[in-house]
Amino acid sequence: MKAKIIFVLGVFICILFSISLLDVIALGISPVKSVVRKTNETYFFTIVNSEHEDFDVVIYPEGEIADFIALSDTQLHFSSDEFSKKVYFKLNPNTPPGSYFGGIVVQQAIPYFKIGDNIVAARVRLSHKVNVELPYPKKYIKASLFSDIKNKTVELGLWLRNLGGERIENVEAHMAVKEKEKTLVDFVGEASGLNPGEEKILSNSFSRELFDNGAYQFVSTVEYDENSIELLDKIVIGNPVIKLKYHTKKLIRGKINKMYFYFYNDWNEKLDDIEIEFDIIGDNEIAGNGKVSKFSLLPKTTNKICSFVEVPSYMKPGNYKLIIEIHGGNRTFKFDSDIAVKRNFLVENLIWLYLMPAVFMLIVSTILLLKYLPRKKHG
Known part of the structure; x- marks a missing residue:
């Protein structure tokens, strides 16, 4: 019976909380999702002031798209007579092709309000979902660097995959390991013929003795059919001492x-x-x-x-x-x-340092007295 009372009380509090939120939440988003297929096209969604309230919102991207989305506004203020405002966004021109998922968050701070004797503070957080689907060009290589540090050798290499729809006849990759401005090793790898969806690895092994313990930059330039890719990675050999x-x-x-x-x-x-x-x-x-x-x-x-x-x-x-x-x-x-x-x-001989001058003066005074004090003559 006691458990049933607690359950009913909990449901009642949830309903009361929901009703209270309806009085303070003035935020809505339309539409809830966008599919982005072009980098040079502007998209938008609408923030709705459904309760005609005064409030502020902050706007920011999240997820995989966070580094690629440019927003028209990052914060907005709504007055009670403003029903809606549009937020525009587009992809950065340097967004690589592929599929990415994320959202644009619209967050509203709700002022303090009371439910019975309890004071509640909350934030409304809604998200406009964004799916990015940028098609690959006819010739497109995805590349990444890798390294394998062993006791006697250091293997350095490059992983390649043709994500385009056409065959790539020749790929040339220049790779180097650098310590600031100093080049420790460099080499060139070539791949002749890379069909759509095909993968290849270009690598080379070097003696571990060429490298001191430390952190180094592993850089590469991949060139194919008038295209170029710059890659940068960090390799760590050994441990700090x-x-x-x-x-x-x-x-x-x-x-x-x-x-x-x-x-x-x-x-x-x-x-x-x-x-x-x-x-x-x-x-x-x-x-x-x-x-x-x-x-x-x-x-x-x-x-x-x-x-x-x-x-x-x-x-x-x-x-x-x-x-x-x-x-x-x-x-x-x-x-x-x-x-x-x-x-x-x-410190330990401080008393002697104070006494020594006095003792010295006493000795000197005694000598002087003995020397110059008149002596009594005996008849």
Whole structure:
């Protein structure tokens, strides 16, 4: 019985919520879908102010079409006497042929309203569906780069497919791997005769020794029947390596010490979001620690990093273990080293520094008194 009451109450609240929404939702779209088959044609849909309300909407594309759609408006304001407004859109001229799906979202913010004692805030979000169906030309190649990194070889290649309706007699592809302006390897691949729907792979293998660990640009220009395709991909060989070159070797107890680390980034790109954690260990206990977060290491460079560590005055002078962990480049690097803790001579001997001048003056005064004080003569 109790469950039935809860169910009826839930249905009642849903109905009440729906009725309340009818009072505040003033948004409609017509038509709900467009099919786009040309890049040079303008399409539109209509936003309807069905309740004659004042409201604002934001408009944006989503899905596969998001990068190809140009909108006439990205936001609109409706007053109560405006029944509808049109939004125009078209495909960018560089949209590649093929089928794409997505939509153009129209979003309206609803002001706060009450359902009983509850305050509700919501947004109305409607979508105009867009299906793009651009036909392929008679001769059209779809191409993509690929790489296969192994222990001793690096295979680089290009996948080709003729999506057009006619045979392509000759395809020539220039491929190269570059590090900034430097070309590490380059080669040319040719495919003679590519029938409609046919696929081919052009590839070449190179010794792994030609490449240091790092990230490189893999570029290609594909030419066929007075057409040209530019391709760009990134290949990663090996993993980032961070080396510890030097660190502060001596700390003074009873004070906050600066701790310097010198790390070499043996990678050809900057490494971001690096984090250091270090512990000073003596007698199997952590005597001090520190942490540095969110810094970057420049490529192929020794980077100086500064941290701070407090060394308590009760720590015994001597040699301690220093454990350093570096988190970066999706890896963790661990280093074990030694560090010395020294006495703070100035602070620990402060009383003697104050007493020494007084003792010195006392000795000098005593000597002068003994020398110049008149002596009693004995008869």
